[in-house]
Amino acid sequence: MAEPLLKRHKASNSSSEVSEDEEVQDVLPRASLCPQRLRGIGMKLVNRINDDYLAMLRDVHRNDFYWTAMEKLPVRGQRVLDLGAGTGLLSLMAAKLGASSVLAVEESADMAAVVKTSAEHNRLQHIIDVHAGHSALLSLAEKDKADVIVSETFGVLLLQEGCLKSFIHARENLAKPGASILPAGGAQHARLLASTALRSACSALDPEMLHVNTFRDAGQVRFSLPGGFSVNSLPDACWMSDNISVLEVDFASSRPSDIPSSRHFRVQILEDGIVDAVVTSWEVWADKDRTLLLSTAADSTKGQPWGFARDAHWGQGFQVRSCRGGAAARSARLDWNQASRGTGRCCSSPCRG
Structure with missing residues (x-):
C-alpha cells in the first residue's frame, strides 16, 4: 500500500520564511484552519508544489510535447533516466509508453517522496525506481545505464538551473554511448x-x-x-x-x-x-x-x-x-x-x- 503523503518531510529548497520543521497547521493562526489533507505536511513542501509544479502540470501543451517525443523515439523496451523528476510526470509517461525501467532522480528528498507516491498511485512502482539525491553524485553499473535521458530542468532562462552540466554528467556516466536525449537541444x-x-x-x-x-x-x-x-x-x-x-x-x-x-x-x-x-x-x-x-x-x-x-x-x-x-x-x-x-x-x- 502506498505510504501516505500526510507525513512530515523536511524540505530544503523553498521559501526561507518558513523554518525546516514547521508543518502547515503550525503556520496558520489556528490549527483548526488547516484542511485534514494537509495536516502533518511540511509547509516548505506545500510552497514548492504550489510555486513550482501545479501550473506546470496544467500545461497540456508541454505534457503533449514530452508524450509525443517519447512515443516517437520510442522509449518502449528502453531504460529511461529522468533527471530532476519533480512530481514524476515524465517518469509516468515513460512507464506508460512501455519503458522497461525508469530511474527517477530527484535532488529533493521531499519531492522524491512525491515521485514515489505518484508511481504507487499509478501502480507503476515495479517499473519506476526513485533515487533521492543529485544525479551528479550517482553512479550506475554498466547493465543499469540508460538508453534514454529525459529532463525538463529549465528555468526562466534556458540554462539557469544547470541542465547542461546535468546532461553532460548523465551522458558520460549514467547512460550508454549514443543514448537518446530529450530534449535534443x-x-x-x-x-x-x-x-x-x-x-x-x-x-x-x-x-x-x-x-x-x-x-x-x-x-x-x-x-x-x-x-x-x-x-x-x-x-x-x-x-x-x-x-x-x-x-x-x-x-x-x-x-x-x-x-x-x-x-x-x-x-x-x-x-x-x-x-x-x-x-x-x-x-x-x-x-x-x-x-x-x-x-x-x-x-x-x-x-x-x-x-x-x-x-x-x-x-x-x-x-x-x-x-x-x-x-x-x-x-x-x-x-x-x-x-x-x-x-x-x-x-x-x-x-x-
Missing part, C-alpha cells in the same frame, strides 16, 4: 520591447521618491517569482525587434566551453519609439530536425488555453533599459553575456529606434 532568445506600462512599473515616478531610482537594476535579467513575468499581461506591449537566438546548445554534445561568454548582435529596429526592456525566452526541440518544439516566447502562449499555465510557471525574463536618450536609428546593438551559473546579462544601444 535548445536556444536562448532575446527580443527588444517597448511598453509604457513596464517602464512605469520599473521606475519611481513621484517627485518625492525619485531618489529610489538609484537602485533600479538595469544590469541583469530579472523575473518575478515563481516564474518569469508575462509580456501578455502588458496592455501596451510593442515588439521593437524580432527574436534573436543568442545561444544554442545540443544536449547530446555541447559543453560549457562551447558557449561564448559574450556575444554581440546587430538588431533591426521594427518600430519608432523607446526600447524599455530586453525580453528573454527559450525554445527546446525534441529532435535534431526540430519537428517538435516547446517555447516560452510570449507569441507562442498568447491566446492559448494552456498559455496562462506556461506563463505562470516559466514566463519570460526581462532586463530594463538604463538609458532612454540617443539619436533615432533603425538598428541597435544587443550584447549578451552568459554567466557560468546559467544566468544572462544583456544590453542594447542606442535607446531610440
Whole structure:
C-alpha cells in the first residue's frame, strides 16, 4: 500500500520564511484552519508544489510535447533516466509508453517522496525506481545505464538551473554511448520591447521618491517569482525587434566551453519609439530536425488555453533599459553575456529606434 503523503518531510529548497520543521497547521493562526489533507505536511513542501509544479502540470501543451517525443523515439523496451523528476510526470509517461525501467532522480528528498507516491498511485512502482539525491553524485553499473535521458530542468532562462552540466554528467556516466536525449537541444532568445506600462512599473515616478531610482537594476535579467513575468499581461506591449537566438546548445554534445561568454548582435529596429526592456525566452526541440518544439516566447502562449499555465510557471525574463536618450536609428546593438551559473546579462544601444 502506498505510504501516505500526510507525513512530515523536511524540505530544503523553498521559501526561507518558513523554518525546516514547521508543518502547515503550525503556520496558520489556528490549527483548526488547516484542511485534514494537509495536516502533518511540511509547509516548505506545500510552497514548492504550489510555486513550482501545479501550473506546470496544467500545461497540456508541454505534457503533449514530452508524450509525443517519447512515443516517437520510442522509449518502449528502453531504460529511461529522468533527471530532476519533480512530481514524476515524465517518469509516468515513460512507464506508460512501455519503458522497461525508469530511474527517477530527484535532488529533493521531499519531492522524491512525491515521485514515489505518484508511481504507487499509478501502480507503476515495479517499473519506476526513485533515487533521492543529485544525479551528479550517482553512479550506475554498466547493465543499469540508460538508453534514454529525459529532463525538463529549465528555468526562466534556458540554462539557469544547470541542465547542461546535468546532461553532460548523465551522458558520460549514467547512460550508454549514443543514448537518446530529450530534449535534443535548445536556444536562448532575446527580443527588444517597448511598453509604457513596464517602464512605469520599473521606475519611481513621484517627485518625492525619485531618489529610489538609484537602485533600479538595469544590469541583469530579472523575473518575478515563481516564474518569469508575462509580456501578455502588458496592455501596451510593442515588439521593437524580432527574436534573436543568442545561444544554442545540443544536449547530446555541447559543453560549457562551447558557449561564448559574450556575444554581440546587430538588431533591426521594427518600430519608432523607446526600447524599455530586453525580453528573454527559450525554445527546446525534441529532435535534431526540430519537428517538435516547446517555447516560452510570449507569441507562442498568447491566446492559448494552456498559455496562462506556461506563463505562470516559466514566463519570460526581462532586463530594463538604463538609458532612454540617443539619436533615432533603425538598428541597435544587443550584447549578451552568459554567466557560468546559467544566468544572462544583456544590453542594447542606442535607446531610440
